[in-house]
Amino acid sequence: MNTNAVILGLIVILLLGGGAYWYSLETSSRMEETANTSDNVIGAQVPITSGENPKPGDQVHGLPVEPAAAAARAALALKLGQPESSIVIMNIKDTEWSDGCLGLGGPAESCMMMIVPGFEVELLAKTGTHIYRTDKTGASIREATR
Numbered sequence: 001m002n003t004n005a006v007i008l009g010l011i012v013i014l015l016l017g018g019g020a021y022w023y024s025l026e027t028s029s030r031m032e033e034t035a036n037t038s039d040n041v042i043g044a045q046v047p048i049t050s051g052e053n054p055k056p057g058d059q060v061h062g063l064p065v066e067p068a069a070a071a072a073r074a075a076l077a078l079k080l081g082q083p084e085s086s087i088v089i090m091n092i093k094d095t096e097w098s099d100g101c102l103g104l105g106g107p108a109e110s111c112m113m114m115i116v117p118g119f120e121v122e123l124l125a126k127t128g129t130h131i132y133r134t135d136k137t138g139a140s141i142r143e144a145t146r
Contacts, residue, residue, distance in 0.1 A: 066092060066119060066138070067138050068118065068119050068135065068137060069092045069119060069134070071134060071139075071141055072132035072138065073087050073121075073123060075143075076143075082125065082126065086125065086126065087123050087125045088123065088124040089121065090129070091120075091121070092119050092120075093119060093120040095117075095119065095120050096115050096116065096117050096118070097116040097118055097135075098113075098115065099111040100116060102116060102135070102140060102142050116135050118140075119133070119134050119136070120132070120133055121134060131144040132144065
């Protein structure tokens, strides 16, 4: 076999391989731009919220909506006189409270001294950010003051 033919064949293979690689980079770059553009359009048209009437197991910002977080959201909506859908659940932190008053008892309150598993729920409303403390079930809810 001729050495020149082998070298020419290798050059052709390298050129074809390089062209295919370049083409795949361009195609994926265009697809990314299209995805980003459509995300921006959707984001501009539809406000991002934690959804209408969250139910246990719904996904909110990648977090499962606990019944206690949904109860905190409902409590804030009632307090503000706003629909629940206007309040966004920003964060749900699993924690333990030092007493039955969720660590927020006042001087005239008698709080049962026991560890209470629950959540700290960060909510975003038109009035700003609100922090609520709950027990695991959402039966006990208190707003934490800053």
